Amino acid sequence: MATAKTTTLTFRIEPKLKEAVRTVADREHRSIANMIEVMIRDYCGRANVQIQEPGAAGTGAGKRHLADAKQSMSSKNQK
Numbered sequence: 001m002a003t004a005k006t007t008t009l010t011f012r013i014e015p016k017l018k019e020a021v022r023t024v025a026d027r028e029h030r031s032i033a034n035m036i037e038v039m040i041r042d043y044c045g046r047a048n049v050q051i052q053e054p055g056a057a058g059t060g061a062g063k064r065h066l067a068d069a070k071q072s073m074s075s076k077n078q079k
Contacts, residue, residue: 004054 018032025035044051 021032021035021039025032028035030038041051
């Protein structure tokens, strides 16, 4: 899969929400930024919002990546 450039997103959040994300990220051995990205992908998947992955036009790779993220979240929630 092609690596895309990233962009910066800055927002304010309640301290308790930040700590909750930090707790989940630590539990899954992820950075906070990566955990938020996984959460956004998961939410978009449940809301039927497709995320086009770089270099994935017409290949289905973007859908596979989203499915992998959803599967990862699902299996970790069952533990």
